[in-house]
Amino acid sequence: MTISVAHKTIENAAHDLQEKWHAPFFLYDLDALKRHLASMTVPKGIRLFYAVKANPLSAILKEIHQAGLRFDVASLGEMRQVLAQGVDANNLINTGPAKSANQIEQMLQAGVRCFVAESRQQLSLLNKLADDLAVGQLDILLRLQTPGPDQDCDTSERFDPLAMASVFGQTIDEWSAENLEDYPALKVIGCHCFQWSNLLSVDDLLAHWKHIIPVMKQLSQNLDFDLKVVDFGGGVGVPYDKGHAAFDWQDFCAQLGTIKDTLPGSEIWMELGRYAVANCGAYYNPVIERKSNWGQTQLVMAGGVNHLMRPPLSGQAFPATMVQESFERPSEFEEMDVYGPLCTGLDKLGRFSLPRTIKTGDWLRFDMVGAYGFTEGMPFFLCHTLPGEAVYQNQQCTPLRHPEEADSWLK
Ligand SMILES: Cc1ncc(COP(=O)(O)O)c(C=O)c1O
Known part of the structure; x- marks a missing residue:
């Protein structure tokens, strides 16, 4: 009790x-959380999700829901916890490298309609299960992995191991071998790429984004889909070290205009965990x-x-x-x-x-x-x-x- x-x-x-x-x-200080969430305003064309993995506590999810964020869930457990707080399933996306048939089926039955596909196998499963359950076309983001701005090697060895493993998503070459007509129950609406973590500098974060945008555009051309959504995951940092300056959210929002200019017609999604609740x-x-x-x-x-x-x-x-x-x-x-x-x-x-x-x-x-x-x-x-x-x-x-x-x- x-x-x-x-x-x-x-x-x-x-x-x-x-x-x-x-x-x-x-x-947990929910008054402080509420104030912080209220400060996380974003310009038009940016949509914020909360990455539930950061903290799935019911009281925290309720605050986040009240603040108007949507939810990124990685498992059935996270999905059920979010739905239990009264969130509509339309406000959920499912990311994560492991998507079993059982998980996808239960998410579809619960009303989730947007998925980040991390592999060809996930595309096939999502297509089959959407068809079997006759739930209509699903919105799909293709998760890309690519060497970052400072990495000229094409392996994952030099990635931040907390954020990047070569198992997250697929390379542009792998994705480009697909024919989206093979997946009539899926509508690819954009790309997802997230392979950095806890960045405190706006410039560092945006350098990753700027580096990945041409790869996303190339993939949308290769597979002939509209890049309606680009999802850059999380990775906005908090200063665990007293000597470090906090991420400057206002400066970040001010600089988003230059990014939006390179992505006319695309909505930018972010799935924030650490920055939202740490x-x-x-x-x-x-x-x-x-x-x-x-x-x-x-x-x-x-x-x-x-x-x-x-x-x-x-x-x-x-x-x-x-x-x-x-x-x-x-x-x-x-x-x-x-x-x-x-x-x-x-x-x-x-x-x-x-x-x-x-x-x-x-x-x-x-x-x-x-x-x-x-x-x-x-x-x-x-x-x-x-x-x-x-x-x-x-x-x-x-x-x-x-x-x-x-x-x-x-x-
Ligand atoms: C797919 C995905 N999105 C968002 C996040 C949240 O990242 P952060 O806590 O850095 O904001 C994670 C964290 O692992 C993730 O795997």
């Missing part, structure tokens, strides 16, 4: 959850143990990569600070290595400058975990407690998931 509790500030709410749960938890989430995590090895202070936390997998995957820490219970600012800080509870050297959350006095029972708060947090972890390894999740809005804190001990899921 979810019971909301009034709290003047989100810090008060977090304090209450620490006392109540004694276990790691995620707390900032609204914080992860609270208690210190279990403090020790020192080779002159280096080490903290072992209740939660690590079982709850937050991104640091070892990306080599980039989420920013962390100690939760202060009083207004007294500690004056002495020290670089400390912060680990999780798993029996693997991968379970390191980062090295942070923390108050020298920190001890067992104190809490760290990791920021910017609203994206690629809770659902990206590996929560079952070693059977530690699963983290809680709560939201804060209009001075009310609502726990949506209590921390769960392993007995709840072990068979």
Whole structure:
């Protein structure tokens, strides 16, 4: 049961959850999310989708729906979660390298009509199932992969491994071998290409776009379809590092005009994950143990990569600070290595400058975990407690998931 509790500030709410749960938890600031979404205005001709993989929490999806974004779903689970929030299936597109017949069939039955095809096999399946179920023509984007602006090699070796694998989409040569007349149940409306991640510079993002546009145009000529939609996926970054400047959304919108000029008649789609939700989430995590090895202070936390997998995957820490219970600012800080509870050297959350006095029972708060947090972890390894999740809005804190001990899921 979810019971909301009034709290003047989100810090008060977090304090209450620490006392109540004694276990790691995620707390999402929905007021901040709403403000941020309201700031994400775009010029005419640009359509924003939310990439649900970044965070599928119901309360977050509702905010995103209210803000008018559509949804990019990668699985049946994500689709059902979005539909359960009252979103019309017409507002969904399905991307992702794995599309089984079962998944496509269920998505069609649920009313999804727009798919990003990543292979010839997907085209055939989509065509067959649309025909079998007599759902009318489906809108299709062909997902392209191509070497980026800085890469003159034609393999995927030098791509950002977080965003690009040579399994996403197909090359222009592969796609160009198709005959779209073989797929009468499909209407190809454009192309999709997304093979970069967490870019903080508008120029870097647009360099990728400018590089890919001629390839999309070439493919539309080769296969003789109108490029009504170009979908550039996500990849708008957030500054995990305090020294980095945030992505300049206003400048980005100002520069979109030059891109639109090269794409007359095309609508630009973006599927944003990280940029939409990273900032609204914080992860609270208690210190279990403090020790020192080779002159280096080490903290072992209740939660690590079982709850937050991104640091070892990306080599980039989420920013962390100690939760202060009083207004007294500690004056002495020290670089400390912060680990999780798993029996693997991968379970390191980062090295942070923390108050020298920190001890067992104190809490760290990791920021910017609203994206690629809770659902990206590996929560079952070693059977530690699963983290809680709560939201804060209009001075009310609502726990949506209590921390769960392993007995709840072990068979
Ligand atoms: C197809 C697709 N679209 C959008 C996104 C969201 O990317 P980001 O979080 O960088 O905005 C992803 C992330 O992996 C993706 O795979």
